[in-house]
Amino acid sequence: MITGYDTARATRDLENKLAIQITGLTKLVLLTAKGGIRYYPAVRDKLKMEMFVLANQMISGDITADYWQAWLEQFGKGSLMSDSSQNAGLITYMNSDAWNRLRSKGSKVVVGRGQGNYRSIDGTVRYSGGGYAGVDLEELAARGGIDPKFKATPPSYFLRIAIQSNRERILKGVAQVLEEFPYHRYFKEVKD
Incomplete structure (x- = not known):
């Protein structure tokens, strides 16, 4: 007989599976972004990946570059800038x-x-x-x-392209975790 659902454990385990998937997807976007850098190679070494879990409601994978040339790479320079x-x-x-x-x-x-x-x-x-x-x-x-x-440089939009080119993989990866998660294992049962 089912007597309840272990919501806390199910939430924790689902969050862990999502975090693992999002970490992998963020790494994929990071590698794609590095491959899209054309004009300022030093930006590749300045890109970093960070993961955040906000109040058990959102898991975020961020790719950032705290480096001024990343702006020039993304949006271009001079007469060719976006x-x-x-x-x-x-x-x-x-x-x-x-x-x-x-x-x-x-x-x-x-x-x-x-x-x-x-x-x-x-x-x-x-x-x-x-x-x-x-x-x-x-x-x-x-x-x-x-x-x-x-010289002027055109925008490469390396971050935007990295996200857009991996959009389907990101959506499918998150959906896969949500669809394949064993929700049924968290029902509490009374054993006879």
């Missing part, structure tokens, strides 16, 4: 002191800064001699006249 419809942080960046005021917000072409100290995108304070103030640095870099780091 617009604010694809990059929610762009307007904040353009309104920050890291944005070169000589640079057009429309074309977003990288141009030289005026003479003086400035805060770069990585947060460090640097000095510009002002010799290229307002000059299109992307074009100069493309012609080989200056360091190629000033």
Whole structure:
């Protein structure tokens, strides 16, 4: 005769199975993301995976990169960078002191800064001699006249693509755990 259900044990065991599955799926997304990095290879070493279980209600696998070049890799740089419809942080960046005021917000072409100290995108304070103030640095870099780091790069959307390309696997993996979990084993029975 069934006398109840061991909800606490069932919840704990289901949560553990989901955590194992989500950890594996997060690793899959992480490896896919690393494979999608094209322009800033150092970002690969800065990607990290974290798992969170929030109040027994949500299990989250996060992939983060606490590294400024990850932003450039994801959304591009210069005239080729994605617009604010694809990059929610762009307007904040353009309104920050890291944005070169000589640079057009429309074309977003990288141009030289005026003479003086400035805060770069990585947060460090640097000095510009002002010799290229307002000059299109992307074009100069493309012609080989200056360091190629000033060339524009298109967005790779490496994180977005990693998630989208694994979407079906993620959904199927979580569904598999939920469908195959032995819920029936947690009924409490009185033994004769």
